[in-house]
Amino acid sequence: DSGVTQTPKHLITATGQRVTLRCSPRSGDLSVYWYQQSLDQGLQFLIQYYNGEERAKGNILERFSAQQFPDLHSELNLSSLELGDSALYFCASGAAGGITGELFFGEGSRLTVL
């Protein structure tokens, strides 16, 4: 158990809909990262937050947005969903002042868009 909690574990929705994925980082971790992983594909970095502020942005679509709240949990919002958005979405956290690159991943949220 990595200590990172993601909900929901599974989500099935229709094209054009909007969903929100939630992540609670490990206790004490200030950084939250969001990744997308399509079937049998690599990890696509979406966005990183550090203590409530956006720190880095990857290949995140304009239809997607995220935020980190004062209690350090984070939400990833996906809107106007398309079939191609079906994927595993992972959240990871990293320790404050810790080693960049030492991430702890949640179990992921599997999104299916029909």
Next chain:
Amino acid sequence: QQQVKQSPQSLIVQKGGIPIINCAYENTAFDYFPWYQQFPGKGPALLIAIRPDVSEKKEGRFTISFNKSAKQFSLHIMDSQPGDSATYFCAASMKSNYQLIWGAGTKLIIKP
């Protein structure tokens, strides 16, 4: 310059064999090189990592070999077991920009 190139894409090895996964990078500013292991349907988990000031690091059956001059590093799994079947990702990071650059992943199958 920010890429990490990983090979092979997939690998099948008999039980007891030594699979080797290779990664190469260009940016000499990288200062931390982790390997992550991912089982199907699970999140990646940090397996082992190395810094460029050492040439080798061992943790149990897993070894990282690091060649700073060639800008390459590799993962070796000794006495491989079917339970090692997973996707392995190499990565590289530098503290100065807080980013972690990932390799494309290697799907490893260990045959009984």
